[in-house]
Amino acid sequence: MTGSMERVGGLAAWAPDRVPPRGVDLSPRQELACAVRHLDIAGFSENMTGHVSWQRPGRDTLLVNPWGFWWREVRAADVIGVDLDGAVVAGSWDVTPAIHIHTELHRRRPEARVVVHSHPIHASVLAAVPELPEIVHQNSSILADEMTVVGDYDGEVDSPVLGAALAEAIGDATVALLVSHGVIVTAPTMAEAVYKSVLFERTCEMHLRLRSIGEGATPIAPRFQSQLKASLIERAAPAYWDGAIRQLVAHEPDVLEEGS
Numbered sequence: 001m002t003g004s005m006e007r008v009g010g011l012a013a014w015a016p017d018r019v020p021p022r023g024v025d026l027s028p029r030q031e032l033a034c035a036v037r038h039l040d041i042a043g044f045s046e047n048m049t050g051h052v053s054w055q056r057p058g059r060d061t062l063l064v065n066p067w068g069f070w071w072r073e074v075r076a077a078d079v080i081g082v083d084l085d086g087a088v089v090a091g092s093w094d095v096t097p098a099i100h101i102h103t104e105l106h107r108r109r110p111e112a113r114v115v116v117h118s119h120p121i122h123a124s125v126l127a128a129v130p131e132l133p134e135i136v137h138q139n140s141s142i143l144a145d146e147m148t149v150v151g152d153y154d155g156e157v158d159s160p161v162l163g164a165a166l167a168e169a170i171g172d173a174t175v176a177l178l179v180s181h182g183v184i185v186t187a188p189t190m191a192e193a194v195y196k197s198v199l200f201e202r203t204c205e206m207h208l209r210l211r212s213i214g215e216g217a218t219p220i221a222p223r224f225q226s227q228l229k230a231s232l233i234e235r236a237a238p239a240y241w242d243g244a245i246r247q248l249v250a251h252e253p254d255v256l257e258e259g260s
């Protein structure tokens, strides 16, 4: 019995009493380094390309991974600080001009405190078409009404002007598939940004597998998409992120190193 009424999801439907602890207190640099490495493990990065940027509330600078390090090897000590004009203001390394993809989104979108950009393989295949994935699975509902395609390819985004044009093309979308390039995901928190990024790449892979067997996805009614979306953002994202940090720190404790 599915009914036609709106279905409540998220913490309003159920809130856990006991949540496994993260197990470690992280500095912002440590948390960003964990995000970069975890996204690589989850198949989101293309070795060293792209950035995870984080403009914490009240700050006029971003934390970001530097140029030249593969995502898999970034430590907290490698994370740099960058101002909104793209200049490095803290840390030992450079950032590429592609940081303007991030600065211009942070400037325009108050809720986009975390911006993730890379070229994961399944998203990049769909970006080549370009074609957005269907909502192929209940957990793809986190993407419902969030995605857009930027269909004009304009070469490397290496200036504030090009970054601004891209941000305008993205508009209010929190997931943007860039033709012949990759994907941008934005979110208010690191937990949501990481989880949504992983689910987007997984959704693209499922979409492509369905295509390969000549099938499309069975539609999920919008009211269930909103129910699931609330649960995925409010309940699953924080638990996912804490679990990812626990496993990463257990297996790769050097990610937390803050000294050079």
Ligand SMILES: [Zn+2]
Pocket (backbone or CB within 6 Å): 049, 050, 117, 118, 119, 181, 182
């Ligand atoms: Zn890129």
